[in-house]
Structure formats: C-alpha cells, structure tokens
Amino acid sequence: xxxxxxxxxxxxxxxxxxxxxxxxxxxxxxxxxxxxxxxxxxxxxxxxxxxxxxxxxxxxxxxxxxxxxxxxxxxxxxxxxxxxxxxxxxxxxxxxxxxxxxxxxxxxxxxxxxxxxxxxxxxx
Amino acid sequence: xxxxxxxxxxxxxxxxxxxxxxxxxxxxxxxxxxxxxxxxxxxxxxxxxxxxxxxxxxxxxxxxxxxxxxxxxxxxxxxxxxxxxxxxxxxxxxxxxxxxxxxxxxxxxxxxxxxxxxxxxxxxxxxxxxxxxxxxxxxxxxxxxxxxxxxxxx
Numbered sequence: 001x002x003x004x005x006x007x008x009x010x011x012x013x014x015x016x017x018x019x020x021x022x023x024x025x026x027x028x029x030x031x032x033x034x035x036x037x038x039x040x041x042x043x044x045x046x047x048x049x050x051x052x053x054x055x056x057x058x059x060x061x062x063x064x065x066x067x068x069x070x071x072x073x074x075x076x077x078x079x080x081x082x083x084x085x086x087x088x089x090x091x092x093x094x095x096x097x098x099x100x101x102x103x104x105x106x107x108x109x110x111x112x113x114x115x116x117x118x119x120x121x122x123x124x
Numbered sequence: 125x126x127x128x129x130x131x132x133x134x135x136x137x138x139x140x141x142x143x144x145x146x147x148x149x150x151x152x153x154x155x156x157x158x159x160x161x162x163x164x165x166x167x168x169x170x171x172x173x174x175x176x177x178x179x180x181x182x183x184x185x186x187x188x189x190x191x192x193x194x195x196x197x198x199x200x201x202x203x204x205x206x207x208x209x210x211x212x213x214x215x216x217x218x219x220x221x222x223x224x225x226x227x228x229x230x231x232x233x234x235x236x237x238x239x240x241x242x243x244x245x246x247x248x249x250x251x252x253x254x255x256x257x258x259x260x261x262x263x264x265x266x267x268x269x270x271x272x273x274x275x276x277x278x
Contacts (some may be wrong), residue, residue, distance in 0.1 A: 023210065023212060024210075041212055042260035043257055044256065
C-alpha cells in the first residue's frame with residue numbers, strides 16, 4: 001500500500017510533503033511531485049501536510065491513472081529530499097479543474113532546493 | 125539529561141523505578157520523552173523475546189545508534205519532526221529469516237508497550253501507524269523482492 005499524488009499538485013507543487021516524509025520517497029517533475037510506490041511505507045505523515053490536499057491513500061477509488069503516473073515518473077524524475085520554492089502563482093491554480101489535460105508536464109524538476117537557504121534556516 | 129539512555133544499551137535491569145517496575149505511565153500526549161521511553165522499553169523487550177531476539181541480535185551490533193535512529197523514526201512519524209531520513213524497505217531487505225509471523229510478533233510487543241505507556245486513543249494512533257508500516261514493509265519484502273536495488277543518491 002502506498003500514498004499517491006493526484007491532480008491538484010499540478011502547478012501548485014507546495015512541497016510541504018517532502019519536509020516530513022521519513023523515507024524520502026518523493027520525486028519531482030517540472031510542475032508536480034510523485035511518490036515512489038516501492039519506497040513509500042504508508043505512514044500517512046504527508047497527507048495532512050499538503051495544502052492542496054493532493055495526496056491520497058491508494059485505497060481511495062478511481063486512482064488508476066494516478067497510480068500509474070506516480071509509478072512511472074518516480075522512475076524517471078529526480079528524488080527530492082528538501083522543500084524548494086513553490087511556484088509564485090501556486091494559489092491561483094489550487095483547485096482548478098482539468099489541470100492534467102491543461103498543464104501536466106513530463107519534464108523532470110530542477111533542483112532548486114539550494115535557492116532557499118533563508119527558508120531552510122527558518123524551518124530547521 | 126538522559127537517565128534512560130544508559131540502560132537502553134542493555135536489555136537487563138532498568139535505570140529507574142518506572143522502568144524497573146515497567147509501570148504503566150499513561151502519557152496523555154505524545155512527546156519526545158514519551159517516544160524515548162516507548163522505544164527503549166520496546167526494544168528491551170524485543171531483545172529478550174525468543175522469536176525476535178535472535179533476528180535483532182544478528183542485525184544490530186551497536187544498539188545505541190539504533191535506538192537513536194528508532195527514536196528519530198517514531199518522532200518523524202508521530203510528531204512530524206522530520207528527524208529521520210532513511211530507507212526502511214532496503215534495511216529490512218538485508219535481513220534473512222523474516223516472516224509474516226515475526227512481523228505479527230513485533231506488532232504484539234509494540235502494542236503491549238504502547239498500551240502500558242499511553243492512553244488508549246494514543247496507543248491506537250501508534251498501532252494504526254505501526255500496522256500500516258508493517259503491512260507496507262511486508263508487501264515490499266514478500267511480494268516485490270525483485271526490486272532489490274540500492275536507491276540512487278539524491
């Protein structure tokens with residue numbers, strides 16, 4: 001069993017989940033994250049941390065598409081272990097419909113965690 | 125600062141009256157000291173257990189860092205402290221002789237220890253997490269053994 005990142009992460013990518021994940025099982029695309037299903041230990045710590053409420057347990061109904069997407073891109077995208085800078089317009093996209101069709105990017109994320117030292121220091 | 129730490133190294137006599145008597149502590153909230161007591165008391169019990177003791181004795185040569193790791197783990201799980209970062213699936217794949225029965229035994233001892241130390245609802249919170257993680261580890265170990273590979277460095 002595992003947790004799964006779903007549509008509302010797209011273009012929100014707050015990354016609060018990354019900070020609390022004990023097993024570093026998040027992988028970063030250009031505008032969303034995914035969870036590696038073989039590394040997630042189902043602890044559920046990330047679920048309430050997501051401001052976009054995009055993380056759900058795989059026991060929820062209708063997740064086939066997202067299970068496949070998480071499994072596929074966790075093999076391709078880079079591992080992310082520290083929160084970077086969320087998109088400036090993240091809030092504007094929070095809750096928008098059809099984000100996958102409109103905005104999903106298969107490109108890997110850039111490692112921008114080094115660009116937020118002040119934030120990291122403020123949240124040890 | 126750290127009265128429990130000394131005795132945590134050994135499964136023998138405990139360091140204080142509470143530990144020695146294994147008295148119910150009944151914490152009404154989850155704190156770092158409560159997690160410390162839980163981890164130390166639980167693993168003292170594991171080490172004495174006929175089924176689990178030999179498995180852990182083979183795997184853990186130096187208990188002090190292991191107990192520190194497990195305190196960090198449960199702190200990260202229950203208090204979202206973010207202190208633990210590791211790969212428990214890979215750590216368990218290195219162990220020989222694990223069976224579903226041993227996971228059940230682990231859960232039984234953990235439930236006993238949580239039940240002694242925490243109020244009922246809090247003990248249930250610990251057990252909910254412990255059962256989910258145990259299930260997840262068993263799925264990885266017993267149903268996905270082909271994925272035995274080191275993870276790439278971040």
